[in-house]
Amino acid sequence: MARLNTSARLRRISDRGTRRGGRPPARRSRADERTTVNRLQWAALTAASLPGIAALAALLFTWASVEQSGEQLRIAEQGQVTGRFNAAIGNLASSAVDIRLGGLYGLSRLMHDAPDEQPTVVTLLTAYVREHTRGAVDGRAGAGPATDVQAAMTVLANRDPARDGGGDFDLRNVHLRNLGYMGIWDQKRQRVTGINFPDADFSGADLGDADLAHARLTGASLVDARLQEATLDDAALSDAELTNADLAGSSLLRTDLSGIRATGAHFEDTDMSEAVLEDARLQRASLVRASLPDADLRGADLREADLRDADFTGADLTDADFTGAKNAATAHFTDAVRENTRGLSS
Incomplete structure (x- = not known):
């Protein structure tokens, strides 16, 4: 009986608490739950990213080490x-x-x-x-x-x-008479390589009897140079400066002499068979007994040049200017192309 009275009293106390405004414990809000979830997700993402961050750090360290090693290698190479x-x-x-x-x-x-x-x-x-x-x-x-x-x-x-x-590249006034051949035969390409002297300065040089076959002398300065009896077969001398140069007795077979400036140059007894002298400037040059069969002299300027006993057989003299040329009557022009040629009697 006493137990029942106790239970009854407890219910009454509970009912009074409810009537006086007592409330049961509140549940956690949904916003708090989402925050907790987000924090957990960020924590998981951070944990998953740690290996990648470590790899990136290792990569940066390796790159820095390589750069330092490369710089040290460059310094060492320069020292060598x-x-x-x-x-x-x-x-x-x-x-x-x-x-x-x-x-x-x-x-x-x-x-x-x-x-x-x-x-x-x-x-x-x-x-x-x-x-x-x-x-x-x-x-x-x-x-x-x-x-x-x-x-x-x-x-x-x-x-x-x-x-x-x-x-x-200054070789002015050097004495290189009888200079030996400097080319190298390229077996693979089946041609001579080497002898590269483009734009070189050989002014006043003595290159007599030099072997310069296949040489590249494009744009070179050979003013007052001595090239007597030199070998320049198949050489490239286009646009070279040969003013007053002495090439007497030299061999210029198939040589490219296009655009050369050779005012007053000496070509006595020179063999220029099949040479290219297109637009060459040969004013007052000496071509005494020069051999030029099948040469290309289109547009060449030979004003006042000495042509005594020169051989132009089969040469192309189109647009060439021979005005004032000396001893033209003794030169040979058999089968030469003389279209628009000036200064030669027909």
């Missing part, structure tokens, strides 16, 4: 280039020709391995040739340049001229 250059220069100062040759070919290899150094090497080698061809010239018949000079010229001839940059 400087060392090789200094060693070659030291060899050039030797009194022994074999050591000097080693220095020359060391510079050749350096040009190949470090193209940026080529302008410096070209300037150095041309200075070497000038210095070692000064003074008295060996007057013996057939005597050529010293072995080291020939080697230096061969190195220069076989470089890539496109890399010359600001190199000073």
Whole structure:
């Protein structure tokens, strides 16, 4: 009975609490639930991203290490280039020709391995040739340049001229009589390579009896140069400056002489068979006994040139100007094309 009374009293107390405004505990709002979910999602995403962040950090560290290693490698390579250059220069100062040759070919290899150094090497080698061809010239018949000079010229001839940059290709007044052949036969391409002297300055140089067959001398300066009895077969001399040059007795078979400036030049007894002399300027040039069969002289300027006993058999003289030419009556024009040619009697 006492237990029932106790239960009844508890119910009454509960009812009074309800009537006085008591409320049951409130549930968590939906906004709070969404916030909790979002936090959990961000936590999961962050956890999932940690391996990627670690990989990115490793990649950045590796890149920085590679950059540092690359810079160190460049410094080391530059140091090697400087060392090789200094060693070659030291060899050039030797009194022994074999050591000097080693220095020359060391510079050749350096040009190949470090193209940026080529302008410096070209300037150095041309200075070497000038210095070692000064003074008295060996007057013996057939005597050529010293072995080291020939080697230096061969190195220069076989470089890539496109890399010359600001190199000073100055070979003025050098004595290179009987200069030997510098070309290299390319078995794969079946042609001669090398002998690259475009835009070189050979003003006043002695190149008598030099073997310059297949040479590239386009745009070169050969003012007052001596090329007597030189071999220039199949060479390229287009736009070269040959004012007052002496090419007496030289061989210019199939040579490209288009656009040359050769006022007052000497071509006595020169063989220019099948040569290209289109638009060549040959005013007052001497062509005494010159041989020009099948040559291309279209648009050439031969005003006041000496044509005594010159042979123009089969040559193309279209638009050529012979006004004031000397001894034209003794020249041979058999089968020559003379369309619009000026200054020659019919």
